[in-house]
Amino acid sequence: MLPKLLTKIPGPRSRTLARKLRRYESRNITFISKHWPVFWERATGANVWDADDNRYLDLTAAFGVASVGHGNPQVVAALRQQAGRLIHAMGDVHPNELKLKLARELVALTFRRNARVIFANTGTEAVEAALKTAAIHTGRPGVIAFTGAYHGLAYGALAATERNHFRQPFEKQLGNFVTHHRYGEIPGQPPKNYGAVLVEPIQGRAGIVVPPDNFLPGLRRYCDRHGLVLIFDEIYTGFCRTGRWFASEHWKVTPDLICIGKGMAGGFPLAACVGRAPVMDSWPASDGEAIHTSTFLGNPLGCAAALAAIGEMKRQKLAKRAAQLGAYIQAHLPVRGKGLMLGLPVANPARLCEQLLQRGILALPEGDVLGLTPPLTITRRQLDFAIANIIELCR
Ligand SMILES: Cc1ncc(COP(=O)(O)O)c(C=O)c1O
Structure with a gap:
C-alpha cells in the first residue's frame, strides 16, 4: 500500500511532542524546526505511522537498521x-x-x-x-x-x-x-x-x-x-x-x-x-x-x-533482492552505490528530504547525496512511488 498524500507535516501531535522534548532532552540531539521531525508511533515493512497517524514510506530503514522490514x-x-x-x-x-x-x-x-x-x-x-x-x-x-x-x-x-x-x-x-x-x-x-x-x-x-x-x-x-x-x-x-x-x-x-x-x-x-x-x-x-x-x-x-x-x-534471499531492487533504482535514477545502499547527488539534500516528508516519504541526506537505504523488503510498487516523487521534485 502506498502512503496517502499528506498535508501539514509535522502534524499537531508531533509538534506538541517536539516542544515538550525540547524541555527535557539535551538540545544538541533532536533537530527541531518548523518542518521537522515527525514522531514515530508504529511501523511495519517499509511503512511508518506518526503520532498524528500519517503514513510514510521509509527510504532510510531508520539509519539502515530495518533491513528485514520494520516489525518483521x-x-x-x-x-x-x-x-x-x-x-x-x-x-x-x-x-x-x-x-x-x-x-x-x-x-x-x-x-x-x-x-x-x-x-x-x-x-x-x-x-x-x-x-x-x-x-x-x-x-x-x-x-x-x-x-x-x-x-x-x-x-x-x-x-x-x-x-x-x-x-x-x-x-x-x-x-x-x-x-x-x-x-x-x-x-x-x-x-x-x-x-x-x-x-x-x-x-x-x-x-x-x-x-x-x-x-x-x-x-x-x-x-x-x-x-x-x-x-x-x-x-x-x-x-x-x-x-x-x-x-x-x-x-x-x-x-x-x-x-x-x-x-x-x-x-x-x-x-x-x-x-x-x-x-x-x-x-x-x-x-x-x-x-x-x-x-x-x-x-x-x-x-x-x-x-x-x-x-x-x-x-527471503534479501542479498539478492537488494541487488535486484538496487539495479531497478539505478535504471530510473542517476544514483551511486550498490544494492540498496544508494545515494542520489542533488544540490540540496536536506531541502529535498523536507519536501519528501511533505509527500509522505522519509529520507535522509548522507553527505552531498539523498540517501536511499530502504528496508530490503520494500516492494516494487513502493519504490515506484518513491522514484516518481523524487523525479518530480528534482525536475
Ligand atoms: C560505518 C559505520 N560505522 C560505525 C557506525 C556507528 O554505529 P552506532 O551509531 O551504532 O554506534 C555507523 C553509524 O552510522 C556507521 O555507519
Missing part, C-alpha cells in the same frame, strides 16, 4: 518469546545459550570457520573492540583510517572518524594514534608503530562512496606486506544491504576483523566484532575478569532478534 513478524515473535523467558543474563560471567548460537552463526556468515566474536551493543562499541583487538595483536598503537570516515563517536571510534563536525569540540581529548589518508588510495609506507587499517568498504555517511575496484584488494596486500591488521567496518554495509551478505564480497577481499551492527538484529541494538582466530586469540584467556566487556554484552533479547533477522535474510 519473525523478529517480533522471537522477541516476544524470549522476553517471556529471559531478558538479561550475565554476558561475560553466566551467559545464555543464545550468545553461543549467534556467535556460531556470525562466524559461519563472515569467515565461515575459525573465527571469534566480541559482542557489543552499538556499532561504535564494535569498532572500539576491533581497535583494541588490533592493538593487543600487534602491540602497535597506530591506526590508518580514511578521509570522510564515520566509525562512531566514542573517543576511540571518534579518533578514527574524520569529520571535523564531530571531532572539533573534543580534539584535545582525542588520542593521536590515528592518521587519515585519502579514501580510495593506498597509503604510503606506514610508520613503525602502526598496527591496523580501519576502513568502510563503501562509505556511508560520507555520502555513499564506492571506492575504486583496486582499493580494498590493494589494502589487503598493503596490510599483508606491512604486518597490519585489516579491519572492515561493515556496520552499514553488512547483512545484505549492498546486494551481498557483506560488501567485502564484491571485491573478494577477506579482512582480519569485521565490525557489524545496524541491520543485524532487526532493530534491536546489537553489534559485534568478528575476527580471524589467529588475530582474536591474541587476547589472553579470561582469568575471571574480562579486559573488555560490558553489562549488556550478548543480551539474550538481542541475540534472539538477530537469529530471527538473519533467518529472514536467508529465507
